[in-house]
Amino acid sequence: MRTALVCGAGGFIGSRLVKRLKADGFWLRGVDLKFPEFSATVADEFVLADLRDRKECLAVVDRPFDEVYQLAADMGGAGYIFTGDHDADIMSNSAAINLNVLHACRQAGVRRIFYASSACIYPLHNQERIDHPITSESSAYPAAPDSEYGWEKLFSERLYLSFARNFGMACRIARYHNIFGPEGTWRGGREKAPAAIARKVAEAPNGGAIEIWGDGRQTRSFLFIDECIEGTLRLTRSEFSGPFNIGSDEMVSINGLAAMLMEIAGKQLELKHVSGPIGVRGRTSDNRLIKERLGWAPAEPLRAGLSVTYGWIQQQIQTVEAFPP
Numbered sequence: 001m002r003t004a005l006v007c008g009a010g011g012f013i014g015s016r017l018v019k020r021l022k023a024d025g026f027w028l029r030g031v032d033l034k035f036p037e038f039s040a041t042v043a044d045e046f047v048l049a050d051l052r053d054r055k056e057c058l059a060v061v062d063r064p065f066d067e068v069y070q071l072a073a074d075m076g077g078a079g080y081i082f083t084g085d086h087d088a089d090i091m092s093n094s095a096a097i098n099l100n101v102l103h104a105c106r107q108a109g110v111r112r113i114f115y116a117s118s119a120c121i122y123p124l125h126n127q128e129r130i131d132h133p134i135t136s137e138s139s140a141y142p143a144a145p146d147s148e149y150g151w152e153k154l155f156s157e158r159l160y161l162s163f164a165r166n167f168g169m170a171c172r173i174a175r176y177h178n179i180f181g182p183e184g185t186w187r188g189g190r191e192k193a194p195a196a197i198a199r200k201v202a203e204a205p206n207g208g209a210i211e212i213w214g215d216g217r218q219t220r221s222f223l224f225i226d227e228c229i230e231g232t233l234r235l236t237r238s239e240f241s242g243p244f245n246i247g248s249d250e251m252v253s254i255n256g257l258a259a260m261l262m263e264i265a266g267k268q269l270e271l272k273h274v275s276g277p278i279g280v281r282g283r284t285s286d287n288r289l290i291k292e293r294l295g296w297a298p299a300e301p302l303r304a305g306l307s308v309t310y311g312w313i314q315q316q317i318q319t320v321e322a323f324p325p
């Protein structure tokens with residue numbers, strides 16, 4: 001039986017990856033500081049451990065797993081990453097995790113390891129226009145990310161590539177672009193734009209108003225979770241190390257995203273633009289390289305994933321209202 005280790009298995013993408021690998025017939029160990037929030041894990045073993053701790057990490061990576069997926073990170077949406085208040089934690093926690101996991105994998109004889117990097121590594125100056133952001137993989141250098149989160153990801157990309165170069169490990173790196181879907185964080189400050197706006201739309205009475213950070217003209221693309229998992233598996237099992245963008249190239253403004261969600265909800269709401277952390281002006285995924293190398297790229301329209309996600313967030317709100325904490 002094939003074996004896999006998922007680091008960050010209690011998180012949004014990790015817990016969904018566990019489900020997919022289990023369905024594909026893997027024996028699985030998941031590791032995280034916490035259990036998944038919204039549904040029970042299906043991992044064969046789920047270890048609560050702190051991967052910043054070298055000993056705990058070595059105990060978790062105790063065998064040559066066929067595949068290791070490293071998604072554990074100290075992260076969140078714009079409200080967490082861009083305020084500056086969490087920079088020291090973000091950098092030191094995630095760097096420690098990546099150093100420990102890589103050394104432990106090497107020691108245990110792991111040959112194939114996937115690392116989740118981010119679109120946040122791309123230079124700020126290439127994303128200052130809403131209409132033509134540049135995110136081709138090669139545009140990452142000269143480096144100038146807009147957040148410490150991005151700098152840590154860039155450092156760790158290089159760390160994985162150096163282990164591949166020096167120790168012959170098959171390291172595979174994806175730069176995820178704004179992943180969303182059911183079972184993602186939807187409140188509390190770490191949620192991202194699709195979940196945050198879906199929640200606001202669901203909670204507002206028809207004819208009311210919701211707040212949007214900035215002028216709402218900033219552009220993004222959002223990738224539905226199922227396509228993120230599909231791309232992750234395809235890349236991990238390919239002969240290419242990457243880094244590859246794994247994202248959608250359907251670019252939408254934040255006002256456009258809100259309009260789509262209002263249409264899904266059947267509501268007319270006023271958008272109140274308020275100041276808030278907004279990140280770069282424009283960003284979308286450049287999918288030319290992944291298409292060329294893997295012969296695959298995400299293709300599902302944004303609206304389809306948003307519709308499913310809106311329904312899930314509505315359910316969460318109803319559950320919280322029925323059973324207040």
Ligand code: NAD
Nearest residue numbers: 008010011012013032033050051072073116118176178179
């Ligand atoms: P998430 O926060 O839901 O999951 C990360 C998990 O890592 C959490 O469950 C957290 O508890 C765990 N973790 C943190 N510190 C840990 C530690 N010291 N030891 C063990 N576990 C620890 O995030 P996600 O959205 O599932 O993202 C997964 C990965 O993908 C992250 O590396 C993230 O940076 C990257 N990424 C995500 C997105 C996105 O849109 N969700 C975009 C770009 C990159």
